[in-house]
Each structure stands twice: as C-alpha cells, then as structure tokens.
Amino acid sequence: MAQPQARINRRDFLKLMGTFASVAGASVAVTACAPEQVPGPDPTRVVPPVVDSTSVPPEPVLPPVPLGIIALNRMGFGPRPGDFDAFNLLGGTDDERLRAYVAQQLNPDSIDDSDFEARYNAAGFETLHKTQEELYFDHIANNPYDSNDDAYWDWYSKPAHELVDATFLRAVYSKKQLVEVLADFWHNHFNVYFWQDDGVPLLVSYNRDVLRKHMFGNFRQMLEAIATHPSMLYYLNQNNSSDAGPNENFARELFELHTLGAENYLGVRDPNTVEKDANGIAIGYVDNAPDQLKRVVEVILLSPEFRGSWGAKIKRPIEAAISIMRTLNADFTRLPGGIPWMCSMMGQPIFERRPPDGYPDVKEAWANSMSLLYRWNFAVGISENWMDDEEQGRIIRTDILGQTPVEIRTAESLADFWIPRLLNRTMSEADRQAVISVMAQDHGPQDELDQDHINWVLPAMVEVILMSPDFQWK
Amino acid sequence: MPSLKFTRRHFLQGCSSAIAALAGARLTNAAFAQQDDPTDTLVVVFLRGGWDALNVVAPIAGDDRGYYEAARPDIKITNLLPLNDQFGMHPALAPLHELYQQGKMAAIHAVGLNYDTRSHFDAMEYIELGTPGSKSTTSGWITRYLQSTGTTSILPALSTVGAPSSLLNYVPTVNLNDPGDFSQWENGLAVSQQKALRQMYNGETLLHRAGLRTLESLDIVHPLVEQEYQPSNGASYNDDELSQQLKTVARMIKLDAGLRVATVDYGGWDTHEYETDGNGGYIAELLGNLASGLSNFYLDLDSGYTDRLSVVVISEFGRRLVQNEDYGTDHGHGNVMFTLGGDVNGGQVYGTWPGLHNDQLYDHADLAITTDYRQVLSELLARRLRNTNAGTIFPGFAPSGELGIFRS
Numbered sequence: 001m002a003q004p005q006a007r008i009n010r011r012d013f014l015k016l017m018g019t020f021a022s023v024a025g026a027s028v029a030v031t032a033c034a035p036e037q038v039p040g041p042d043p044t045r046v047v048p049p050v051v052d053s054t055s056v057p058p059e060p061v062l063p064p065v066p067l068g069i070i071a072l073n074r075m076g077f078g079p080r081p082g083d084f085d086a087f088n089l090l091g092g093t094d095d096e097r098l099r100a101y102v103a104q105q106l107n108p109d110s111i112d113d114s115d116f117e118a119r120y121n122a123a124g125f126e127t128l129h130k131t132q133e134e135l136y137f138d139h140i141a142n143n144p145y146d147s148n149d150d151a152y153w154d155w156y157s158k159p160a161h162e163l164v165d166a167t168f169l170r171a172v173y174s175k176k177q178l179v180e181v182l183a184d185f186w187h188n189h190f191n192v193y194f195w196q197d198d199g200v201p202l203l204v205s206y207n208r209d210v211l212r213k214h215m216f217g218n219f220r221q222m223l224e225a226i227a228t229h230p231s232m233l234y235y236l237n238q239n240n241s242s243d244a245g246p247n248e249n250f251a252r253e254l255f256e257l258h259t260l261g262a263e264n265y266l267g268v269r270d271p272n273t274v275e276k277d278a279n280g281i282a283i284g285y286v287d288n289a290p291d292q293l294k295r296v297v298e299v300i301l302l303s304p305e306f307r308g309s310w311g312a313k314i315k316r317p318i319e320a321a322i323s324i325m326r327t328l329n330a331d332f333t334r335l336p337g338g339i340p341w342m343c344s345m346m347g348q349p350i351f352e353r354r355p356p357d358g359y360p361d362v363k364e365a366w367a368n369s370m371s372l373l374y375r376w377n378f379a380v381g382i383s384e385n386w387m388d389d390e391e392q393g394r395i396i397r398t399d400i401l402g403q404t405p406v407e408i409r410t411a412e413s414l415a416d417f418w419i420p421r422l423l424n425r426t427m428s429e430a431d432r433q434a435v436i437s438v439m440a441q442d443h444g445p446q447d448e449l450d451q452d453h454i455n456w457v458l459p460a461m462v463e464v465i466l467m468s469p470d471f472q473w474k
Numbered sequence: 475m476p477s478l479k480f481t482r483r484h485f486l487q488g489c490s491s492a493i494a495a496l497a498g499a500r501l502t503n504a505a506f507a508q509q510d511d512p513t514d515t516l517v518v519v520f521l522r523g524g525w526d527a528l529n530v531v532a533p534i535a536g537d538d539r540g541y542y543e544a545a546r547p548d549i550k551i552t553n554l555l556p557l558n559d560q561f562g563m564h565p566a567l568a569p570l571h572e573l574y575q576q577g578k579m580a581a582i583h584a585v586g587l588n589y590d591t592r593s594h595f596d597a598m599e600y601i602e603l604g605t606p607g608s609k610s611t612t613s614g615w616i617t618r619y620l621q622s623t624g625t626t627s628i629l630p631a632l633s634t635v636g637a638p639s640s641l642l643n644y645v646p647t648v649n650l651n652d653p654g655d656f657s658q659w660e661n662g663l664a665v666s667q668q669k670a671l672r673q674m675y676n677g678e679t680l681l682h683r684a685g686l687r688t689l690e691s692l693d694i695v696h697p698l699v700e701q702e703y704q705p706s707n708g709a710s711y712n713d714d715e716l717s718q719q720l721k722t723v724a725r726m727i728k729l730d731a732g733l734r735v736a737t738v739d740y741g742g743w744d745t746h747e748y749e750t751d752g753n754g755g756y757i758a759e760l761l762g763n764l765a766s767g768l769s770n771f772y773l774d775l776d777s778g779y780t781d782r783l784s785v786v787v788i789s790e791f792g793r794r795l796v797q798n799e800d801y802g803t804d805h806g807h808g809n810v811m812f813t814l815g816g817d818v819n820g821g822q823v824y825g826t827w828p829g830l831h832n833d834q835l836y837d838h839a840d841l842a843i844t845t846d847y848r849q850v851l852s853e854l855l856a857r858r859l860r861n862t863n864a865g866t867i868f869p870g871f872a873p874s875g876e877l878g879i880f881r882s
Contacts, residue, residue, distance in 0.1 A: 060678045314681055347637055347649075354595065357610060360643070367684035369691050370649040370656070376671075377659040384661050434670035441666065460663040467667070468674045469681050 062311035062473065067094045069424050070310055071101055073474040075301065076177030078315075078323030081403075084424040094307075102301045105178035106216070106294055116173040120166070123333050127159040128166055132205035132230075135159055139201035159201040160194060164350055165335040167207075171322045172330070179215065182297070184318070186211040187351065188358025190226045192235040194351040199234035203351065206231035216294040235356075311473040314363045317346030319474070320375050324382055324466055325396075327422050329403065332396035336389035339396070342381065345374040379466035383459040400459050409448045411440035414461065422465045431468060438464050513623075514784040514815065514858040515727055516735045518616070518640065519716075519768070520602075523743030524594060526803050527792035527810040528841060529750065529757060531581050531823070533830065534562040541830040545796040549750045549803070557581060557823050565753050566761040569769035570812070577820040578772065578780075580879055582811045584825045585845040586791060592805035594744070597790035601847060602639035604868050614640035615867050616735050619855065622863040627732025628690050634719035635739040645684060648691055652722060653698040656691065668692070694731050706777035709770040716740040717767040724774045727783070740764065743789060747800040772814060781816035784858045784880070786850070792841050795830060808841030811850055817858060817881040824877045849873050857882045 068087035072079040079087075090100040104111060130138065139159055145152035171180045192206060210229050214222035226232050289295065300306060315323060321343055324330075340350055347366065353359050360366075381387045388395045408417050415435045419427055427435065436445045439461040443449060449457075465471065529551050533539045538560075543550050554562025555571040561583065563571050573579040589606040591597050600606040604615025613621070617640070620630055631647040641647050650656045658664045668689060675685030703725055711717040716738065723736040742760055749757050768785065775783055788811050793803035808828070814820075828834050828842040836842040852873040855861040857880035864873065 059680060062679075311679070360612075362643075363680055364645055365643055367681050368645045368647055369684065369688040370647070372684055372688045373656065373658065373692070380659040380661055386659075431674045434673040438663070438666050438670045441663075457663065460661055460667060463661075464667050464670045464674075467671060469677065469679070469685060470674075472681055 065310050065425055067098060067307060070307060071098060072177075073315070073323070074306070075101070075105055075181060077171045077180065077319055078326050079424060080326045081329055081421070098307070099302065102298060105176070106298055108176040108179050111175050113175050116170070116175065119173055119333055120169060123165070123169060125162045125166060127162050127201075128204055128208075130159065130204070132202060132209060135201045135205055136230075140198070157200050159204040160351075163204050163207055164340055167350065168322065168325075168335045168339060169333075171318075172325045172332075178297075179212070182215045183207065183212055186215055186222075188353070188361075190232065191353055191356050191358040192231045192351075193354050194349075196231075196234045199230055202229075202231050202234075205229070214293070216291060216297070218290055218292045219296075222293070312363075313361060313474050314366055314472040315474050316359060316361060316366055317343050317348035317371060317375065318350055320346070320472065321378055323471075324379055327466075328382060328398045328400070328462075330382055330396055330398045332394070334392070334394045336387050336394040336396050337392065338381070338387045338389060342374055342378045342387075346371045346378070375472070376463075376467040379463045383463045383466070400462050401455060404454075404458065409454070410446050411436045411443065411449065411461075412445040414439050414449075414454070414458065418462055419465055422462070423470055425470075427465075427468070427470055431470070435461060435464055435468075512782075513734070513860050514782050514817075515733050515779075516616075516854070516859065517720075517723055517738065517771075517783065517785045518735070519738045519740060519764075519785065519787045520598075520638065520640075521743050521764070521787065521789035522594070522598070522739055522741035523745075523789070524597075524791045524793060524805055525743040525760075525789040525809070526745055526749065526757060527583070527789075527806075527808065528795060529803075530564055530567070530761065531557065531561050531583055531810045532564070533560060535560060538827075538830040541795070541832075545830075547797070548801050549797045551750070551753055553753060560827065561823050564758065564761050566758040567765045569765040570814075573769060573772060573814060574821055578816070578818060579812060579814045579820045580818050580822050580824060582813070582824040582845060582850055582877070582879065584808045584828050584841055584843060585811050585850060586807065586809040586843045586847055588843045588846050592791065592807075594790055594805075599639055601788065601790060603642065604640075604848065604851075605870075612643055614638070614642040614644065615851070616640040616737070617642055617644040618863070618867045619859065619861060620644055620646075620734060622861060622866065623734065625732065625734055627734065628687065628694060629726065629729070629731040630734045632723065632726050632733060632736040634722055634737065638737050638739065640737060641735075645680070646687060648695075650695070650722065651719065653695050653725065656695045657699055658692060694729060698725060698729075705770070705774040707773045709774035711770050711774075712763065712766050714763045714767070716763055717770065720767045720771040721774075724771055727775060727779055740767075745793070746798065746802040746804060749797075749802045768814060783815045784818070784854055785812075785814040786854065787812035787814075788847065794839055795835060795841065796839070806840035807836040808843045809847075811847065813850070813854070813879055815858070815880075819878055819881055824879055845877070846871065849877065850879060853877060853879050 068084045091097040210225045533542050556562045587601050599609045603611040605611040633649045634651050675682050711721040719738045726733050792809035793806040826844040848868045848871045852864045
C-alpha cells in the first residue's frame, strides 16, 4: 500500500480495524459492537465496582510536597541522589523550574546521557541492535539449536530477555527519564504480551521501532505502526481459531481501550479540562503535526492538574523497585534475574500483562498484602545486597554505609540524614520516631552508636524508610 | 420453620428472611465463631486448558454412547464409574465417585460459557470476569461478590497462583502458594521493622489500611511457616501442584480467620495430542491428581468445616466430540462442572442433556451448552453465600429457575 497516511484518516483506519471508534466516541463503539449472544444491556460499562460505602472512607488528602518531588516521581522513576537539588536550581519559581525541566525532558537529544551510555555499552547486549528482520531470521526462522534443547529456547527468548534487562538499566540510569516513563506508558497502553506464541523476539522491535520511535511523534502514525507490527498482530491473533471469528471483536476492544489516556497516567487526576485540550490537539493535528504527541505531553505536564493530587496514586511495583534502586544509588550493569522476579511477586511481571488493558495505574490494584510485602522485601533484598545472581555473574551492590558521613553516629542523626536523602522531605514526627527507634534498638536516640551497631542496623533503618507509606506515593 | 422449598422469587432475592433464619442456627458452630459471617468458604478450582468434558463424564448408554464411540475410536473411555443410567465418570476419578455416591458431589453437564470463542485466553477471561463478551470489565466476579459482602475479615481471599481475573482488583487478596511465601525477609531485625511499620501504616488512606492488613496477615501466617501441618482424618496430600495448593487452602480455612474465597489453579488440560492410553495416559494422570487432591481436601476438612464449604470445579471450555489425528481433542464448547460440599445436593448429574447426534451438536462439532455457568454460580451465591447481588456480580444475566444443586 502506497503512503497510506496520505489517504486514510484515523477514522478510516479504525474502520479498517473493524471498529467505528473515534477518540471521542469510544463508548459508542462498545455499544455498537456488543456481541449478539449477550442478552440485555451491554455489560462492558455497566459494572460499577460494588463498594460498600461504609467500608471505604474518603481518602484523606496528603500534605503537599515540593513540586520537584512530584515532577521527578511522575515524569521519571523517582529521584537519584542530587536530582531534587538539580531540579530546584532550574529556576526561581516552581513554574520556571517545571517549564525548564519539561523542556529538557521533551528534548532528550539535548541531554548528556554519557554515564548511562557507558554502562549500556558495558552490559554488552548481543541482540538489541538487530532489525526486525534480523530478529525474525536469527531467532525464529533460523534458530540454530534443536527445539528439544534448552539452548533453542534460550536463543529464542534472548532478545526479549535482553530488552527486560535494558529496560531496567535505562529506567535506573538514563537521565532521559520521561522517555522511559513514556515507553512504559505506551507499552501498557498498546499492550502486547511477552510470551505470545511465535513472536517473542520481536518484542525488541515493537519497543524500539514502534513505541519509542513514535512517542514524541504523530498519534495516527503510531497507531498504524502498532497495528501493522507483528507483535501486535500475534497478540490480535491470539484468539484466532479455526472457524470462529472473534478476533475482530478483539480488535474492537483493543482500540476502544486505546484512546489517548496519557493525562491520567501522568498523574492528572481530574483530567476534564486537560482532556479537552489534549484530545483536541490529538484530533485536530491528526494528519499534519509530526510532533503531535510531544505537544500533548507538554500540555499535560504543564497543566495545573499535573501539580495537584499528590498521593492520588502509589508507585506501581516496577516503579517502586526502580525508584528504590535509583535513590540508593544501587550499582549493576547486567540485571540479576531476581529483580524482575520480585516485580512478578509484587504482581507486575514486566511486559507480561495478558489482558489488552495493560497494567492498571490505580492504587487499588497494588495496595494488597502480597504486593506490599514483596515491595518491602525488595527494599530489604537490595539494601542487604541479597539480590546477586552469582551463577550468571550478575551483581547488584548497594553501599549504604559508604553513603553515610562517618561523623553521623546517633540514631537520631542517622535518621535525620537518611529520611530527607530518600524522601527529599521530612516525615511526620511519629514516623520519624519509629525510624529512630529501629536505628537505636536498645540505645537512646542520642547515644553515640558503635561501628558494629551501625554496620548491623543501618541498612534495616534505611529499609524501613523505603517501606514507609511516604516512599510509595506518586 | 419455613419449608426448604423456595419460590423463584425467594431464590432470586437470595438472602430472604427464611434463609437468614436457617443461617442463624449455624452461627453457634464454634469452628466459625471468628468469621465475620456464617456463609460458606468458596473454593474455585480452575482447570486451565479446557478439560475434555466428554472423557470426564461420558455417556454410558443409548445412542449417545454410540456417537461417542464412533467419534473417538482411539480415545474413548471404557469401564466408566456409573453416575446414573446415562453417564459414567472416568475411572481415574474413583475417589470423587465415592463422594458422589455419598451425596457430597454433583456434576453439571452441558454447562459452560455460552459465547462463541475457542480461545483459552478469552474464555477464561469471560468466565472469570463474569462478563461474557467483554474483557474490559475492571473487576472479577469474585471481586464483586466480596465487595458486596463488605467483609472486614483479615483474610477474605486467597489465591494460590498469582492473581486470577476472577479476583481482579480485589485489594485484600493474599496470593500464596505456600504459607512460607508470605514472610518478611529476615535480616535479623524484622520484628523491630514491623513495629515501626505498624506506626507508619496506622492511617486512613487505602495504602495505610492495606499496609496494616499486610502486617496482620503476617502475624496470622507466620506461625504456620514454623509448623508441620497435620491434616485431619488421616488425609494425605500428594506432592503434585494441585494437592499442595489445596493443602494450603485447608490450612488457611482452619485458621478461622474469615477466609471467604480461595482460588486454586490446575493447568495442563489442553489435550491436543495423545490424550489417553486406553483408560490411562495423560488425562488419566491429571484426573487422578484432581480426584486425589479434592478427596483428601474434603476428608481433611470433614473435621467440622465441610458444612461451610463449597467447592466449584470449572474449566474454560470442553473439547470437540471427534478426536483429532493426533489422538487428542481440539478446543470445543460445552463442558462439565463439579460441585462439592456438605450442602451440595450431590449424587446427581444436573443440566439438560442436548445429545451427541450431529444435529444436536454446537456448530455440528461440540457438545452444546444448555446451562450457563453463571446459573450454577448464581445458585451458589443465593443458597450458600446468601448473597442478593447476583445482578451486579453477573451483570446482564438472569438465572432461569433453579437446578437445585445446593441446599440452603
């Protein structure tokens, strides 16, 4: 097909995909597409969560936090040491600082990322440079190993596993944080499943040639790239079967879910005003704005809603894990397998969401016992240096003691050093006392602690700060 | 005392005063004194992969036996354990056959997801979300059930494998395969850390409440990690995945911590190739594990817990009538479900049998569905879970009459 973008607009394009949905009219499409077999009203949108109003009190509003904390936790995976101070140096007012930071992050090519690049090169990824065709021929069509051997499956899944490693590496070390947040956002928005039959290695291309390529580009072009990429096609075909034809319906659902929802993701809780702007831009510039999505993101990030509603969400598991590694200045080059495994235990194995809706970004989805417990365990595992994968030679190191000035020797002063270091703000006095008592154990809060005590207890105190509610908000 | 026979209106209302009156007597059961509610613990065993209903409960007589044998010359099951004049159970299910004969187990045939899909993924999602035809529902059917109860129990829901879609977005779910999984990693100072966390999570937000619940759950589960579990009544769990999950569920039920629902998964039923070896082979092994696991689970809990236990065994779809060229069966439609429990009207096969003549098959290929799976679950909700919210739990579905699978 020659230059399809010259001939079809997005509406036609979606028709081709079997739906009449438009960005604004998605709910109409659902009704129109309701399967005939289901009697009565379409159930899709009439399922209000049945919540007993007596058991769910209204959420208390959290105390406000500096804008830098909001920006670094929503436009990125949380601050590394120094990031918060650097943000505050970007201007004289919140508005100036935010505008400068957004401008910087929206122009990633202008950011010096050489430290990350050196680390990426040192990681020595073998497959991530391959084109879509090379991925297909090298790892699918011409896999040199016997399919009865583990080596076959190792080679087959190697590109996708390298993508997982690289995704964590980028999120932890790259200064182009907004790029990483948007890559994660778009993957969840146009979700494909890691282990779909036949196409696992092509995930590398989907991530690079579709999501990353178009994240600051044109939405319609992105949609087209998505809908023609084999990763999405395999995913669509997942429910294809010999004689039933439900995959048309699947496409409908997929695109119904795929309306532009970035504003909500980036933390704008009540997007009514923004949505109009954002979707207005999205529709208005459909055919002629090459940087349409960049403009949409900018509108969202500079909206008043972006700065409000701190704590409307909690970090999702992957965000929590990455933010812990960032704030602790954890050191790794090749990711130990335990890190993505822990994210699975928290309920978010990366790229492994099966339903087309992507991982949820509401706190209700993650505020559950198992997820929280393994979030806490992750803080322990990283701080205690228990996460190494020695068999693979993949090491992750966190030097908490080395990041603590030697002259700080009381429980109180150690808490008062590490609380702002990890949170960039204070805790409530009661929570601060709880941190101090972990550090003190059976000593007084102002007793000078001996080195053995500090060596033994300091990581546990740091862990408690990372386990606290204050560290989970975004 | 009102009659045990209920009108349809009563049934649809679910928790009528009559049912409530009956329930009152049971509250004195000491074993459940700590529960916040007298209803059953529901255990949903999901057999992933689409089990071959027609080799699980097969026709033993009449024309349908003839159609069955003709369609499955190499994989038909013989020496079935009779359930009635019409059907027999795979011989590997002998322990369940015993429960059936004791009236503790029932089968529902030609049941399932009445929606045209042969995709495992779609069928499982539709069933577990409780909204056939829509995968964008934001909660599972069990989520909506539990939310409608307003339960404040510490351990309302347990999933032994990951987070099934039936519990989608149900916050208090605890996922644990083994009690040992639910532990705080011990750095020697975990007790001190938990004390601090109790302070920090003592707040009103959803996150705070979830954190406190996590700490409470740790307190409950922690003692189990240390102990060797002794099942009751000489029950003996095998080492297979299903039995171990059921053992965990039994332990958690016996904690009397208000467990309302447990979900258990058992995979491997996608029998496209070499399904049987006579009455043995691959499917016999799966069925043997299923029967052993469930019968030992029942025996273990028949120590004061089975009159508050309802088990449902479900799979996403049945399989084709005709065997394929690889001595297996491909994805089909109509299915069979099992229910177990102290108040199951057991010893019966429920449902309307559509027949296996070519004209009676769905798409001329598969067992037709005459009973929607939601019918079974709606009866369970009304009779055993005393819940009146079937309309929101299964939106758009209206039960048609009552098969009478459960007693109140």
